[in-house]
Amino acid sequence: MPVWLREQSWRQTLTAVYLSLPLRGARATPNSIFCGEQYLKVSIPPFLFEAVLYAPIDDTNSTAKIGNGNIFFTLYKKEPAMWDSLTLANTDKEKLQYLRENAVLKAQEKAKEETEARKITKQEHKKYALEATMKVEEAERKRIEDLKEKERKKVAKELELWKNQQKDGDKYKSIQKKVELYKEIEPLKERKNEQMNKTQIPNEGTSKTRLKSTKGCMIELIFSQNLKEEQLPAPRAAATVKVNFTPRVFPTALRESRVAEEEEWLHKQAEARRIINSDLSELEDLKEEEKNPDWLKDKGNKMFAMGDYLGAVNAFNLAVRLNNSLPLLYLNRAACHLKLRNLHKAIQDSSKVFRIMKQLSRLILEIKI
Numbered sequence: 110m111p112v113w114l115r116e117q118s119w120r121q122t123l124t125a126v127y128l129s130l131p132l133r134g135a136r137a138t139p140n141s142i143f144c145g146e147q148y149l150k151v152s153i154p155p156f157l158f159e160a161v162l163y164a165p166i167d168d169t170n171s172t173a174k175i176g177n178g179n180i181f182f183t184l185y186k187k188e189p190a191m192w193d194s195l196t197l198a199n200t201d202k203e204k205l206q207y208l209r210e211n212a213v214l215k216a217q218e219k220a221k222e223e224t225e226a227r228k229i230t231k232q233e234h235k236k237y238a239l240e241a242t243m244k245v246e247e248a249e250r251k252r253i254e255d256l257k258e259k260e261r262k263k264v265a266k267e268l269e270l271w272k273n274q275q276k277d278g279d280k281y282k283s284i285q286k287k288v289e290l291y292k293e294i295e296p297l298k299e300r301k302n303e304q305m306n307k308t309q310i311p312n313e314g315t316s317k318t319r320l321k322s323t324k325g326c327m328i329e330l331i332f333s334q335n336l337k338e339e340q341l342p343a344p345r346a347a348a349t350v351k352v353n354f355t356p357r358v359f360p361t362a363l364r365e366s367r368v369a370e371e372e373e374w375l376h377k378q379a380e381a382r383r384i385i386n387s388d389l390s391e392l393e394d395l396k397e398e399e400k401n402p403d404w405l406k407d408k409g410n411k412m413f414a415m416g417d418y419l420g421a422v423n424a425f426n427l428a429v430r431l432n433n434s435l436p437l438l439y440l441n442r443a444a445c446h447l448k449l450r451n452l453h454k455a456i457q458d459s460s461k462v463f464r465i466m467k468q469l470s471r472l473i474l475e476i477k478i
Contacts (some may be wrong), residue, residue: 117158117196126166127181130179131179137153139173143216146168147162160194337357400431408421413441418445425438436466439462440459443455
C-alpha cells in the first residue's frame with residue numbers, strides 16, 4: 110500500500126502557485142514527477158502524492174526543483190486569478206479517474222508531437238547538412254574544373270607556340286639547305302660554262318647558233334648527272350657479323366655475377382622445386398614467382414607495411430612451407446601474430462628463430478675448428 114503525502118505548503122500570486130512537498134528521506138528523480146494541465150502526481154515508492162488542481166496551469170512552462178529534502182514546484186496559471194484552495198474540493202473517484210486519464214492522454218499526445226517535431230527537425234538538419242555538403246562539393250568540383258580548363262588553355266597555348274617555333278625552324282632549315290645547295294651549284298655551273306666555251310667553233314655561224322640554243326639544256330643535263338653522281342653514296346660491302354653470348358645459368362651478366370651468392374640461390378631454387386614436386390602438389394596452379402620464398406617474403410613485408418597482417422601471415426606460411434630454414438620468415442611471421450594478438454603463435458615462431466640461430470652458430474663454430 111502506498112503512503113500518501115499529506116504535508117505540503119503552498120503560496121500563490123496572481124499568476125503563479127509555489128508548492129513545497131517534503132520527501133521524508135526518499136530519493137526523487139525527474140521521472141518520479143508527472144505534471145498535467147490540472148493534474149499533479151509525485152510517485153516515490155512507498156510515498157505517493159496526487160492532486161487535482163483548482164484551475165488549469167501552463168504545464169509547459171511550469172518547473173520542479175529537487176533539493177534539501179523537498180520538491181519545489183512553480184506552477185504558472187493559465188488565467189490570472191487567486192485560487193480559493195490548491196485542489197478542487199469534493200472530488201469524487203470518477204472525476205479523479207477521468208482527469209488522470211485525460212492528463213495521461215494529453216501527455217502522451219504531447220510526447221508524440223515532440224518526438225515528431227524532433228524527427229522533423231533532425232530531418233531538416235540532415236537535409237541542410239546534405240545541401241551544404243553538396244554545395245561545398247559543387248564549389249570544389251567547379252574550382253577543379255576551372256583549374257583544368259586553365260591548365261588546358263595554358264598547354265594548348267604552349268603547344269601552339271611550340272608548333273610555330275617548329276615551323277619557323279623548318280623554314281630556316283629549308284632556307285639554309287637552299288643556300289648551301291646554291292653555293293655548291295654555282296662553282297659547277299662556272300666549270301661547265303668554261304668547258305662549253307672551249308669546245309665551241311668560232312668561224313661557223315650555224316654551229317654557233319645551234320650551240321647557243323642548246324647550251325642551257327646541255328649544262329643542265331650534265332649538272333644534274335654530276336650532282337646525282339656526287340649525292341649517291343658508295344655501296345656498302347657485304348659482311349657477316351657473328352655475335353657470341355656467354356652461357357649463364359643465373360640470369361645476370363658475368364661481369365655482375367657473384368659465384369657464391371649464385372650457387373646459394375640455385376641451391377634454394379632446387380630445394381624449393383624439390384619440395385613443390387614432392388609434397389606440395391596443390392601449388393601447381395601458382396605462378397613461378399609465387400613459388401619463390403624470397404619473393405613471398407618481400408610480398409609479406411609489403412602487406413605488413415600496409416596493415417594487411419592476415420595476408421602477410423598467409424604469404425609467410427607459404428614461404429615457410431617452401432623453405433623452412435630461413436629464420437627471417439619465422440621472425441616476420443611472429444611480428445604479424447603479435448599485431449593480431451596471437452601471442453602463443455608469436456612465441457612459437459620466436460622460439461623457432463632462436464633454435465635455427467643456435468644451430469647456425471654451432472655449425473659456424475664447427476667450421477672454424
